Amino acid sequence: MNQARPIRTRFAPSPTGLLHIGGVRTALFSWAYARKHGGQFVLRIEDTDLERSTPESVAAILDGMHWVGLDYDEGPFYQMQRMARYKEVIGQLLAGGHAYHCYCSKEELEAMRAEAEARGEKPRYDRRWRPEPGKALPPMPADVSPVVRFRTPLDGTVAWDDQVKGRIEIANEELDDLIIARPDGTPTYNFCVVVDDWDMNISHVIRGDDHVNNTPRQIHLYQALGAEVPLFAHLPMIHNDQGQKLSKRRDAVSVVDYDKMGILPEALLNYLARLGWGHGDDEFFSLTQFVAWFDLAAVSPSPSRFDRDKLLWLNAQHIKAADPARLAQRVAGFLADRGVDIAVGPALAPVCALLKDRSQTLLEMADQAEYFYRALVPTAEIVDKHLGPDDEARLGFFAEGAARLPEWSAEALAAYIKEFVKQQGVKMPQVGMPLRAKVCGTTSTPSVDAVLALLGREEVLRRLAA
Known part of the structure; x- marks a missing residue:
């Protein structure tokens, strides 16, 4: 590769569903590589699969990229808007002898495969329409629209030196003559990718290792076009905790799933960065740190396993470090x-500040914040344990003293609580737990004085009197 070539990476998802976390990791590594080297990061939507591509999926990809913060x-470029360019290049390959028309019918191709399998050979097209010096081609059928095949x-x-997997070599005899245009003239995936990366001057193709088998075909196309071949880096798959490929039916795989779980985008990116890449023993880090540390040479070629507990731990660390006002925007949703109206209680940001050291997800934070905005009914078990007649009487005395406090902080x-405990001749839990149960409906809260202060005198006294 020309070392002076500008660094340009790309993320090129197909809009056939929601944005997959495997795709987010690919985008993250591509983005980080460009950012570290002062390069450019390109977003391309590969929407040539007309049967499966939808506008809703395009919107989901763009929204997902915005949510995780990968600018x-x-x-975004769209392949369907580049059809004229693809047809132009196909014409160049045909004129240069690098491609040819093939008139095989579907039935003929199936017969070829069956015959090859019967001989114990790899099923493939027999190149009968491939022009060669002195070769007589079959009669051109009038009722078959041809495909265009590349002369492999x-x-x-x-061969190529993969930036993750190392040296890879594949014998050309293992490759078929790739179809680059269908009978209706629409170009195929492998061809479009090469033209796009060529036109967009992509220097590094960073993608999942399910594309390794596409790479030799694409290298041949680059060479036939006289284009500079980019460097390839194929990232390992992400497996679930059972060692299986992540499945939409079985696993949370889209960024939408993690948004609904109350995961912060920076926590998800932090976690995905550690799947197949590492920087010593560092686990919790910012995007800025990741960019500074990132190196393709440190990416493991082996599949990585998704550990939900580790993600939750990282999310808790990012929640602790986050601005409470920002957390409040998400928790409000x-x-x-x-159905909780936050207008009838304290400002949500201070509530989030109080709860953020106790929450693994924003969903948990919302659960814990609910009692600040509406009184919750304690369970029968809590009532039996903490709200007996003696407890209720003691809380009555507590309310009388609280009502007279000159300052509510x-x-x-x-x-006041410390003095009240002393006056009553009891231990702190004998006051603190009933207080939590009566006012909050739960015994699991932050420091009770901080909770009462946020709720306000009027609301606390109202709940104690209920």
């Missing part, structure tokens, strides 16, 4: 989904 310098070299090997309440 692109160019794009018959001898030698195709979760509370609204369950966490500090003043902490001092």
Whole structure:
């Protein structure tokens, strides 16, 4: 590769569903490589699969990229808007003898495969329409629209130094004459990818290793076009905790799933960065740190396993580090989904500040924040354990003293609770747990003085009197 070539990477998803976390990791590594080297990151939508591509999926990809915060310098480009360019290049390959028309019918191709299998050979097209010096081609049928096939070299090997997997060599005799245009003239995936990467001057193709088998065919196309071949880096698959490929039916695989779980985007990116790549023992880091550390040479060629517990731990660390006002924007949506009106309670940002050290997800934070905005009924078990007649009587005395406090703050309440416990001749849990149960409907809360301070005197006294 020309070392002076500008660094340009790309992410090129197909809009056939939601944005997959495997795709997000590919985008992340491509984005980070470009950012580290002062290059450009391009977004391209490969929408030539007309049967499966939908506008909703395109929107989901764009929304997902925005949610995770991976900004692109160019794009999005759409393959369906580049059809004229693809046809132009196909014409060049035909004129240069690098491609040819093939008139085989579907039935003929099936017969070829069956005969090859009967001989114990790999099923493939027999190149009967491939022009060769002195070769007589079959009569051209009038009722068959031809495909266009690429003239794959018959001898030698195709090789590349993969930036993740190392040296890979494949014998050309293992490759078929690739179809680059269908009977209706529409170009095929492998051809479009090469033309796009050529036109967009992509220097590094970073993608999943399910594309390794496409690479030798694409290298031949680059060479036939006289284009500079990019460097390839094929990332390992992400497996679930059972060692199986992530499945939409079985696993949470889209960024939407993680948004609904209350995962922060920076936590998801932090976790995905550690799937197949590492920087010593570092686990919790920012995107800025990741860009500074990232190197393709440190990417493992082996599949990695998705560990949900590790993701939740990382999410908890990012929640602790996050601005409470930003957390409040997300938590407000979760509370609204369950019909909670945050206008009738304290400002949500201070509530999130109080809860963020206790939450693994924003969904958990919303669960814990709910009692700040509506009184919850404690369970029968909590009532039996913490709200007996003696507890209720003691809370009545507590309310009388609280109503007379000259100041309503966490500090003043902490001092009052301490003095009240002393006056009652009991231990702190004998006051703190009933207080939590009566006011919050749960015994699992942050420091009770901080909770009471946020709820406000009027609301606390109302709940104690209920």
